[in-house]
Structures are given as structure tokens and as C-alpha cells.
Amino acid sequence: MTAAVAHILEEVQQLTPSERVEVRRRIVEGIPMSDDLTDEDFSALAAESFRALDEEESQRA
Numbered sequence: 001m002t003a004a005v006a007h008i009l010e011e012v013q014q015l016t017p018s019e020r021v022e023v024r025r026r027i028v029e030g031i032p033m034s035d036d037l038t039d040e041d042f043s044a045l046a047a048e049s050f051r052a053l054d055e056e057e058s059q060r061a
Contacts, residue, residue, distance in 0.1 A: 024049070
């Protein structure tokens, strides 16, 4: 992992769960999908998205 990517990830960790969702949406909307992601990558992304949504819902309850 490059230093730039590590720095971005550190900054993302400082965001609230709703801000993280916004960042994720903006990235997905702004970067065209290509063939460089595997099925495992998509599965991991989906699992993380569901985990974040579950966390966000449990904080509301």
C-alpha cells in the first residue's frame, strides 16, 4: 500500500459512519468500474457495506 493510500484510509477512519457511507458512494459514483476487481473484491465490498449499515442501524436503536 502506498503512503498516499494509507493516509487516505487513516483519514476515512476519523469519519462518522454516515460520512463513511457518503465517501463510499462518492467513490463508487466517481470512479468507473473496470475489470480489475474480482468476485472476491465485490464480495468483500458488499460485506463491509452491510457491516457498516448494521453498525449504523444499531447506533440508532
